[in-house]
Amino acid sequence: MARKLSAAIVALLGTAWGPAALAAWDLNMPPGVTDISQEIYGLHMLIFVVCVVIAVVVFGAMIYSIFAHRKSLGVTPATFSHSTKAEIIWTVIPILILVGMAVPAAETMVRLEDSRNSDMTIKVTGFQWKWRYDYIDEGFGFFSTLDKSSNEARQLGSGIDPNSIENYLLEVDNPLVVPVDAKVRMLLTAADVIHAWWVPELGGKKDAVPGFVNEMWFQPNEPGIYRGQCAELCGRDHGFMPIVVHVLPQDEYDEWLAGKTAGLKVEPAVMTSEVAVAAAPAAVTAPAPAPIAVPTEWSMDVAMAEGEPLYNTHCGACHQPNGQGMPPAFPAIAGGAIATGDIGEHIDIGINGRPGTAMAGFGAMLSDDELAAIITYQRNAWGNETGDLVEPATIAAAR
Amino acid sequence: MSNATATTHDDHADHHPTGIKRWLTTTNHKDIGTLYLVFSLLMFFLGGGMAMIIRAELYAPGVQVVDPGFFNSMTTMHALIMVFGAVMPAFVGLANWMVPLMIGAPDMALPRLNNWSFWILPMGFSLLVITLFLPGGAPAAGWTMYPPLVMQGGNNFPFMIFAVHLLGISSVLGAINIIVTIMNMRAPGMTLLKMPLFVWTWLITAYLLILAMPVLAGAVTMLLTDKFFGTTFFAAAGGGDPRMFQHIFWFFGHPEVYIMILPAFGIVSQIIPTFARKPLFGYDSMVYATASIAFLSFIVWAHHMFTVGMPLAGQLFFMFSTMLIAVPTGVKVFNWVATMWKGAMTFETPMLFALAFVFLFTIGGFSGLMLAIAPADLQYHDTYFVVAHFHYVLVPGAVFAIMAAVYYWLPKWTGHMYNEKLGKLHFWLSAIFVNVTFFPQHFVGLAGMPRRIPDYSTQFADFNMVSSIGAFIFGASQLLFVYIIYSCAKGGQKATDQVWEGAEGLEWTVPSPAPHHTFDTPPLVK
Numbered sequence A: 001m002a003r004k005l006s007a008a009i010v011a012l013l014g015t016a017w018g019p020a021a022l023a024a025w026d027l028n029m030p031p032g033v034t035d036i037s038q039e040i041y042g043l044h045m046l047i048f049v050v051c052v053v054i055a056v057v058v059f060g061a062m063i064y065s066i067f068a069h070r071k072s073l074g075v076t077p078a079t080f081s082h083s084t085k086a087e088i089i090w091t092v093i094p095i096l097i098l099v100g101m102a103v104p105a106a107e108t109m110v111r112l113e114d115s116r117n118s119d120m121t122i123k124v125t126g127f128q129w130k131w132r133y134d135y136i137d138e139g140f141g142f143f144s145t146l147d148k149s150s151n152e153a154r155q156l157g158s159g160i161d162p163n164s165i166e167n168y169l170l171e172v173d174n175p176l177v178v179p180v181d182a183k184v185r186m187l188l189t190a191a192d193v194i195h196a197w198w199v200p201e202l203g204g205k206k207d208a209v210p211g212f213v214n215e216m217w218f219q220p221n222e223p224g225i226y227r228g229q230c231a232e233l234c235g236r237d238h239g240f241m242p243i244v245v246h247v248l249p250q251d252e253y254d255e256w257l258a259g260k261t262a263g264l265k266v267e268p269a270v271m272t273s274e275v276a277v278a279a280a281p282a283a284v285t286a287p288a289p290a291p292i293a294v295p296t297e298w299s300m301d302v303a304m305a306e307g308e309p310l311y312n313t314h315c316g317a318c319h320q321p322n323g324q325g326m327p328p329a330f331p332a333i334a335g336g337a338i339a340t341g342d343i344g345e346h347i348d349i350g351i352n353g354r355p356g357t358a359m360a361g362f363g364a365m366l367s368d369d370e371l372a373a374i375i376t377y378q379r380n381a382w383g384n385e386t387g388d389l390v391e392p393a394t395i396a397a398a399r
Numbered sequence B: 001m002s003n004a005t006a007t008t009h010d011d012h013a014d015h016h017p018t019g020i021k022r023w024l025t026t027t028n029h030k031d032i033g034t035l036y037l038v039f040s041l042l043m044f045f046l047g048g049g050m051a052m053i054i055r056a057e058l059y060a061p062g063v064q065v066v067d068p069g070f071f072n073s074m075t076t077m078h079a080l081i082m083v084f085g086a087v088m089p090a091f092v093g094l095a096n097w098m099v100p101l102m103i104g105a106p107d108m109a110l111p112r113l114n115n116w117s118f119w120i121l122p123m124g125f126s127l128l129v130i131t132l133f134l135p136g137g138a139p140a141a142g143w144t145m146y147p148p149l150v151m152q153g154g155n156n157f158p159f160m161i162f163a164v165h166l167l168g169i170s171s172v173l174g175a176i177n178i179i180v181t182i183m184n185m186r187a188p189g190m191t192l193l194k195m196p197l198f199v200w201t202w203l204i205t206a207y208l209l210i211l212a213m214p215v216l217a218g219a220v221t222m223l224l225t226d227k228f229f230g231t232t233f234f235a236a237a238g239g240g241d242p243r244m245f246q247h248i249f250w251f252f253g254h255p256e257v258y259i260m261i262l263p264a265f266g267i268v269s270q271i272i273p274t275f276a277r278k279p280l281f282g283y284d285s286m287v288y289a290t291a292s293i294a295f296l297s298f299i300v301w302a303h304h305m306f307t308v309g310m311p312l313a314g315q316l317f318f319m320f321s322t323m324l325i326a327v328p329t330g331v332k333v334f335n336w337v338a339t340m341w342k343g344a345m346t347f348e349t350p351m352l353f354a355l356a357f358v359f360l361f362t363i364g365g366f367s368g369l370m371l372a373i374a375p376a377d378l379q380y381h382d383t384y385f386v387v388a389h390f391h392y393v394l395v396p397g398a399v400f401a402i403m404a405a406v407y408y409w410l411p412k413w414t415g416h417m418y419n420e421k422l423g424k425l426h427f428w429l430s431a432i433f434v435n436v437t438f439f440p441q442h443f444v445g446l447a448g449m450p451r452r453i454p455d456y457s458t459q460f461a462d463f464n465m466v467s468s469i470g471a472f473i474f475g476a477s478q479l480l481f482v483y484i485i486y487s488c489a490k491g492g493q494k495a496t497d498q499v500w501e502g503a504e505g506l507e508w509t510v511p512s513p514a515p516h517h518t519f520d521t522p523p524l525v526k
Helices: A001-015 A035-068 A084-112 A148-153 A250-263 A273-285 A300-314 A343-352 A368-380 A392-398 B008-015 B019-025 B029-057 B067-103 B113-132 B151-153 B157-186 B197-228 B242-259 B262-276 B283-297 B310-325 B327-339 B348-372 B374-380 B385-414 B421-445 B458-490
Strands: A120-127 A132-136 A141-144 A178-179 A184-190 A195-198 A205-208 A216-217 A224-230 A242-248
Touching: A035 B348, A035 B374, A084 B310, A084 B327, A120 A195, A120 A205, A141 B421, A148 B458, A184 A195, A184 A205, A195 A273, A205 A216, A205 B374, A216 B019, A224 B327, A242 A250, A273 B242, A300 A368, A343 A368, A343 A392, A343 B067, A368 A392, A368 B458, B019 B029, B029 B067, B029 B458, B067 B113, B067 B157, B067 B197, B067 B262, B067 B385, B067 B421, B113 B157, B151 B157, B151 B197, B157 B197, B197 B262, B197 B283, B242 B283, B262 B283, B262 B348, B262 B385, B283 B327, B283 B458, B310 B327, B310 B348, B310 B374, B327 B348, B348 B374, B348 B421, B374 B421, B385 B421, B385 B458, B421 B458
Parallel strands: A120 A184, A178 A242
Antiparallel strands: A120 A132, A132 A141, A184 A216, A195 A205, A195 A224, A224 A242
């Protein structure tokens, strides 16, 4: 029932309001590109129309009364103060309307919760403030963070006009990629605080709760790029962890997947230092190149070169690209007591974080090489001249 | 039901201390009512100032005004201050002033407790507001204080917890006082079903407070022990679940929503009959509807949590129970319309605010009904649609009712009529710009703008600018309210005892201004 109903409403209103959805004065919920999102849109329009009809009746009576029953017209007030008949009518009619609404809503809810027979499974992990997607069946994964140009423009007093940036705040470095028509099952969790994964056109949102796994699914009917955002307050940069999903035709998806799986698998915990130095950042940002046969020499230059972009991606949001941080919540690293002090403590904080503060542990998120590069960078950039070169093996030993 | 033998022992009025000591030590329900109302107005402007900062940042895309972390502090503090500092104390202040006058009691039943429950409030809010000046800033995890995020609060965390404890104690003490007063001190002849609707709604609200506030106290205490004493109520690593906090919080939180609206229902049910010159339609059903709403408020909490990952059966239960609330709420709206029907209405400022309440609260009710539809809520949840919804029920809902009450009873409190022209100007500015502020938020929410973000994608820019302009003018208009109250307290046309032509009830039988002590001898209600 809900399906037919929503199909009819989508057909009716989708044509009228569809084009408007692209304009700046967006008024309504997008019908979306999945069966479920369109059913939800149908329910939304149905309950909206019901409300409008009730509003016309109730407000109409009020407005008529305000104009007709006023003292200035010389009317004598009536004295009635109850009518059992009227009261029964306006109790029963709303109940009937509600039952009429509850049935299709419950039907949609039942379908929405049925995640059986999925075609693929992706594990989604929320971090402060980025997403990680792991393609469980294929055995690879990557982080997805706010696009660089948006990130520059959104800094306080950046002076960059957001209108000059395409898809401001709704673009990421690595989008989630899925094939069209596939039933994609998502397993959601979080590393630090609660986040919520939401792409309006794919229908509905679900919380990513640390320590628990939630399930949701979507089955996009049309290829395209769909954008959303984290929908649960997760701290300072809650507004800056967008979600972008590329829905590709099957053949293009296969091609993308081949590019991903042919390269190195990004599984930080087991990555070895010999091959990861050059490959790890590359695998995160682009289809990975063929495995590097010759181990790269670990040197200050390599560590500093690798460390800078990694630092900007993983640490820059809080501690700032210039290392000045935002004290007192986010202490400065440039000249900071830890970055210029005991190296063991520095490594410990990098791996395990600081419980009770916003400082997350990056041990599970980054490889030995990546952590070694970042910590080396922190200890030698912006005038921190410790000269310390952190070896990946030191990180491995400290884990 | 009124009785003209009101007593006016003005001579008693001189036995109290004067100056600051009068206000610190007072046990008089009128003085304490005034304290509550003045405090609430102060908090209204403090919380409103924070709203202005929020709207200034959201005026255009990009981060121009404040750091995103401070922005989160502003949304958090704005909510805590408005809920616990402005709306709730305003209703308690109105109850203090009016409940004894309306039931023919000489004072509140527990006057010393009354003094204490007020003076806890400024202490609690000092604890909360002082966090703005601590290293690390004020709480920024939202007024809902969800763990684990709230655990990152740093220095402000224990301050916030103890502030919430104090505000809770103050509310519960106030509620106990109101229940004891209503149950024991009604004038002879005033049976329960003869009580004015404002008294009825406050009686039910007081029970909600006693049932709900300790639950909040429990929840924040668990946060405290999780943070400082090694418990893991809300941490998965120790077998807890962060979502359990949300269940406990909203078990308090949903009744809290009705704590902020039931007294408003009562106020509107007093004002509309007065200015329609016609008795309230369906008095009994109003009382039963209020009681039903109060009961239902305890079994709908998880509709705030449709996205957290609940079993299907749970989602359906909370969807159905939430939809049920529309029935008694609808009965109330229909009864107000029926009260107006065939009356002889005039439109003084209190009536204008009361009518705007019925219109705009109903719009908030409609969006509430939409939010109850669980599958649709998965799209609405945590967007500006929700922000629009709860501001419609709280600003042109609760706040307009409070303003209506202030205009309605101000002549009784001060003995002077307020400036009607300015009152009407205040009304029209407020009513127009509250809609300019909050109506566009429905649109951006539906179009996909999440709440609690300091910056947004450019397609939301136009409506946000409209909303910000509306907010600035709405905010500035409230200065007019202060001026009107101030000038009414200072002087003006002398008010009669009855004040309004159609007013009925014991409070209108005492002189204007109401003397320090009233009803030393209980009136007889027929």
